[in-house]
Amino acid sequence: MNKYTPNEIEKKWQDYWDEHETFKAENDSDKEKFYALVEFPYPSGQGLHVGHPRPYTALDIVSRMKRMQGLNVLYPMGWDAFGLPTENYAIKNKIHPAIVTKNNIEHFKKQLKSIGFSFDWSREINTTDPEYYKWTQWIFLQLFKHGLAYKKEMPINWCPSCKVGLSNEEVVGGNCERCGEEVVRRVKSQWMLKITEYADRLIEDLDDLDFIDRVVTQQKNWIGKSEGASIFFSLKDHKEKLEVFTTRPDTIYGATYMVISPEHPLIQKYKDEIENYDELNSYKEEVEKKSDFERTELSKEKTGVEIKGLKAINPLTEKEIPIWISDYVLMSYGTGAIMAVPAHDDRDYEFAKKFNLDIVPVIEGSNVSESANTDTSTGKMINSGILDGLEVKKAISTMIDYLVEHNLGEKKINYKLRDWVFSRQRYWGEPIPIVHCEECGYVPLSEEDLPLLLPEVENYEPTDSGESPLSKMTDWVNTTCPKCGKPAKRETDTMPQWAGSSWYFLRYTDPHNNEALASKDALDYWMPVDWYNGGMEHTTLHLLYSRFWHKFLYDIGVVNTKEPYQKRTSHGMILGGNNEKMSKSRGNVVNPDDIVRDYGADTLRCYEMFIGDFEKPVPWSENGVKGCRRFLERVWNLQEIVVDGDKYSEDLLSEIHKSIKKVTNDYENLKSNTAIAQLMSLSNEFSDKGKITKEDFRAFLILLNPVAPHITEELWQVCDLGGVLNEMSWPEYNEELTIDNKIEIPVQFNGKVRFTIEINRDSLQDEVIKIAESNELFEKNVDGKNVVKKIYIPNKILNIVVK
Template sequence: MKYNFKRIEPKWQKAWEENKVFQAVDFSPKPKWYGLVEFPYPSGAGMHVGHIKAYSSIEILSRKRRMQGYNVLFPIGFDSFGLPAENYAIKTNTHPHDITEKNIRHFTEQLKSVGFSFDWDREFATSRKDYYHWTQWIFEKLFEHGLVFRSKTLVNYCPHCKVVLSNEDSQGGKCDICHNDVVQLSKDVWFLRITQYADKLLEGLDHVDYPESIKQQEISWIGKSTGAFVDFPLDGTDEKLEIYTTRCDTLFGVTFMVVAPEHPVLDKYKDRIKNWSDVEAYRQECAKKTEFERTQLVKDKTGVKIDGLAAVNPITGKKIPLFIADYVMMGYGTGAIMAVPAHDQRDYEFAKKFGMEIIQVIKGGDIEKEAYTGDGEMINSGFLNGLTNKKDSIEKMLEYLTEKGIGRKGVQYKMKDWAFNRQRYWGEPIPLIHCPKCGTVLVPENELPLELPPVKNFEPGTDGQSPLAKIPEFVNCTCPKCGGPAKRETDTMPQWAGSSWYFLRFCDPHNDKVFADRKKLEYWMPVDHYNGGMEHVTRHLLYSRFWHHFLYDIGEVNTPEPYAKRTYQGMILGADGEKMSKSKGNVIDPVDIVNEYGADTLRTYVMFMGDYASAAPWSDESVKGCRRFLDRVAGLTDIMTAEKEDPQIEADLHKTIKKVSDDIENMKFNTAIAALMTLLNEFTKAGSITKADLITFIKLLSPFAPHITEEMWQYIGMNPDGKTFLTVSEWPSYDEDKTRDAEKEIGVQVNGKVRASIRLAVDCPREEALSRGKAEPNVAKYLEGKTIVKEIYVPGRILNIVVK
């Protein structure tokens, strides 16, 4: 048989689709298996080779599970709201809806051309109203349960995209969409109280199968710490500045305090501040800096000492200076910190610059040169002096703070609440109404979805207002409570909203009564295996787990965690070893590979190119090598002439079944393919194989290269009716005994040096093994005239003759 991919690939893609081979069946008596990939954003650039690698792991597992008798749910949809589509629409003067639907059609064609076994009957897009109806419904439930609030805060604002961004969307001080610098603005923002779920999100990690690197990223982002809240009196007032510290044992070493430039205490006591003009000027400078710029550790320390206000160290009673500095943020902790310059390098550098006192309270290091950040004996610390255990020092200080009423034990999180609104058009309208009498009220549930109005002018305003604010017929409405005039919320939800629950909708994608039928959720959930990119660990994974935990708490879903197992793929680099980008000209279009070499070649190559979780460079030569491999596979039909099984081929086959089966489960796809290549070589050496041998081989290869193997299955008469597909045939099983070598080649050593090699039965008796070893001509030569001192034989491993 010849591998004519241009003919066979469309043929089998059509046959699978027409016969609904990949359709998941609700409530099937078969065991269920739900495999999920991060659904794509349908960009105008189309699918790239990274998508192929990202989806191939669950694709291969899905195909194997079907052959193992599972009822498989492997769905696909599109995460289609968000800034990229809107920015492109503005650039090309087209509507985001039209652009998005066009891109979805293009992505669909590309995904189908590669032969992914998605259940296309469950496809949806987050920007379609039958989906975002339920995104709005979940938002309303969050609101009803007090997890939505509005607050004025410093936000990350992208002047280029004209939108407020979350911390996750602006890491490193850059917009995640356009990569331009982000600035800080004071703005009223809707938040989701994700911090209320911090502990549940941490505890849930104990009950899921995630790689340790993923768990650690989530743990780090949440940033839970245990410490103490301590009150520092403001000298000459009734005011107390609350700080949070994880090292309350160092309170004796506090020599100054620092508050955020935005701290309200400054405005409250501005009449007492003698250098108010300096304070105001510094505040204005800080407003120009991004959060990233302000919190960098390696930078020049700036600040202003407040003349007219001082704090009091509550432990020593000593008056200490008060500063404002940009590295203290109102959004983190309390907006005020205590400074222990002897034991914190940032405080040390600040103290040196401004001539502040440095008091060492932990013995160690040389504080004339730098802060000492290690542990040691407490000194200059009153009742803590002499203690050498940090835990004991902290506990003793906590007792003192509690007893004196000047502090208390507390917990703090690095993670902030989720900024949940965007001042753009292409997103889910937030279903809230502002009434002058009733306050903020929800759009009635029976009026959902609150549809995005079809408008021509959807460009964002320069005043930070959403384009929806310019549409009177959308803005002006009636209050559902009092019937009076009211106004709609005009901000939209962030792109992360739709992707925070999409895995649930796949269980029941066409339901117009509820977001998903409870019985279907109980049948399908949790997701058995979810694969995605590491770049989404601190964003999508955290957000979606938060929404799911909330829905579990209110009784809407049946499992506390959405994903039982999570894995990730490594990046495909350009042939030059650099990250692929259009500017570098090293991007590989998967459609080009499909057109030139076939989908099976592309699928096989991306799984063979290296360890799945590691980055690997693209190689055109290796692509051609995979094509040659598949050509040789097709040629196996020409040697399917053996009448009876060759014992050695049978042993090789059983070893390969075990190897490929285990490697797929362990996501070692490259070594699974390597094992199939080795078996192909053994078949070729043998010169002939049985039909049963070929059937087993193509079944093992099928998840990787489904088109050619389906064609071979039919070619050898296994699909006479055109509907008996290899894709859902039974996965091969192996006999453990047959995976063990009957014979093994071992080296025959004389005085530890290998002089010959012989094949012996693994259970060959000692005397026979020694006799055969000594009979080898090159061994006999080294034994001649020598006295044998010792004979060592370990079956299957060592045969060593020691002589003198």
């Protein structure tokens, strides 16, 4: 027997799979399809880290099993290659981003191949390929033509380090999601996408999908649908009305002041009547330096300025109430104005206490100053005029009806979701195929002129004012209007990285099509994606964006399904050995190349699947890696005890059938850790027996193959088990043979369990009683009393009644 040499074995089989196109999916197949998808990576200069293989291996296992179960499996891979890191590297090192991208992709691809993933490399895509982004631009044009893409002057989140505008989803804890720099606010003209038009459908259609609960919850919370009422507060001595949205119109009698955003147009409109306009303006300038996160952070100290010279009228109490400006109210949410009910809202209460404003409780026993109970969802109304004595739920509907009837407001639905800030003032992204004409406004390029190629520039550095490097290229910028033929200028903003990833799963179905983003036949066959796994950090970014794009493409008849993904799962992060997130600064990064070199790809795959619950974060353990390598060496040595035989060994029959059932179900449910544990147990049974048939070994190798494909293919060949393993059928199990004949049942005395006994399944009552009576604890529990009854529930319990 030769020594186990994974490096030689793994290269051999990787070359074989490439040569034979083993994992190539067919579009014109009569087989049932299975489309498995993992989020395609951003090809950074650092290459893969050990976190990447975890989700890739999990769905690789499912894909390999499904192929052997007779399905036509599409498991593709590509590159999400536009974006800031490559551009920043290019700026620093004076290398064109395209060259950086090409080098990074070559490195990533080599790493992925070394781990033995069963990707269909014939469908490889790259978002920076003009033949790919031609269709990204085409989709944008359709959005524009249908009124879902528009230009707007607006305050945006600005990263001073990346010199780029960010969507709300790209700001984490007040900092740039990419570089960690603190985000500030700037007003810029931006391209926007009307994702809000799809808010209801993005929520409602989640009910038809097999998404894990935490993904569903995050998406619903981010969209933030809330039902309530708009209420109109009159300005004293003016016809002007301030509109506020609230989910709790029942608390209006407790509204003792109003707060509006520092950017609210009311301030400019009544500038001449406001006595402290300069003070308000100074406050506004300070606020504009803050991100939305900083402004709405509940724990910070409350700040604000009263507007002197303007008062509002509470429409129910008809009392004058002061109007304040404060940073915690945003123009981008609701109407930019709120009614403050300090007795029943923590933030309003803190503000009122600081500025000595009135606090009027209107729900019995739930004043926030009374720490014993601050729940406002139940209770009776007090100090509330027409609502007094009503329970909260009834009071809400009563007040909405009253407001509508008296023209003081209207029933309304509001959303936290904002339209998607789509343009970026950077170079390395898809050019936006729009020109601006003084005569015609914003005009789309003709679809025949796509792709609009990204031109070469000498300097990729954006200006401090935030203009794109493309803006300096006058020869490229200056063009003619596609509509009237007069001089016009190209759009110099580029698309965000999220553009290419919002539809890439469609291109995989037909990646070389020059006439459409994919053929109708390919889309009809492959869509929707059957199983998509990705990071939780993309739940309110890529996952939401791509669902929006797909729904739009469904509406215009391009795709055949209203949702892109039927099933969504997510994986836990692999941490460093010190239980901290892996990073260079912490010195705890593990390079998968090192593991493959020192232990083999099968060991890496086995360890990453055996490490723990797939959905939970787990620390890396070098000892765990060594343990998986030892397991594979024991598997390698099993060839020594294989003898001829085309049937399962009689004494292993039950254990093999139980293993087939458990491993199949575990793979299907991303529980590879327990599947591997079962296979370890079965291999031990083989070793203990000292002799196994070829059929025993065939079943074992097929079950292990999705986790460790190289060693199992090699052992299949070495042991001359017939053909090549990957062409075999997945083994089936007999349910009867998975049921243990020996079972354990409890023995009760007067209803209390005193001991257990082992019996043969379906034993007769007399035999069960005989076994129980032979137990030394039986007489002890009878304790000289009379046994008056013996009750046996088959295979469940034996109850002895004594007196």
